[in-house]
Amino acid sequence: MYHTITEDAIVDLVDRFCGKIRNDHVLGPIFAQAIGADWKPHLAKMNAFWSSVLLASGTYKGNPMVAHLQLPRLTQHHFERWLYLWHETAAGLCSDNVASLFVRKAQMIGERLLHAISNYHESSEATGAAREAI
Numbered sequence: 001m002y003h004t005i006t007e008d009a010i011v012d013l014v015d016r017f018c019g020k021i022r023n024d025h026v027l028g029p030i031f032a033q034a035i036g037a038d039w040k041p042h043l044a045k046m047n048a049f050w051s052s053v054l055l056a057s058g059t060y061k062g063n064p065m066v067a068h069l070q071l072p073r074l075t076q077h078h079f080e081r082w083l084y085l086w087h088e089t090a091a092g093l094c095s096d097n098v099a100s101l102f103v104r105k106a107q108m109i110g111e112r113l114l115h116a117i118s119n120y121h122e123s124s125e126a127t128g129a130a131r132e133a134i
């Protein structure tokens, strides 16, 4: 049980969470399509991401927005499932306070990602429709 956010807590949480995602009927196929069978690079990115967000480690160099815009269009349903599994994993591993820090941060980031995804796909659909109308 983790009572503070540490690198060890993040590695453990990300590892268990990704194990669930991998076998999940909703999210698993999207990941399989995007990253194939080798989860090691994804785990490393997620660890770096969370330690940069919550421990200010500065180890994450990617762009989550771009990564998610390049996937087949993700919906609220995907995000709810993602957050449900994240919550379930954090609650099983961490004290209530620490679990709620992990969950609240993920909810905030998830909202921003979903908002950007909706805008992006709606504006590209609008551009497509305008092009067809010409």
Ligand code: HEM
Pocket: 027, 030, 031, 034, 035, 042, 045, 046, 049, 061, 062, 063, 064, 067, 068, 071, 074, 078, 079, 080, 082, 106, 107, 109, 110, 111, 113
């Ligand atoms: C709060 C919600 C989420 C957070 C914080 C999050 C975070 C991240 C991060 C940090 C990466 C690595 C990006 C990079 O540097 O390449 C990533 C990649 C990815 N995420 Fe998410 N994600 C979220 C929701 C979702 C959802 C709902 C899905 C749906 C399946 C998803 C699918 C993926 C996939 C497939 C990749 C791999 C993309 C690639 O490397 O090609 N994510 N995510």
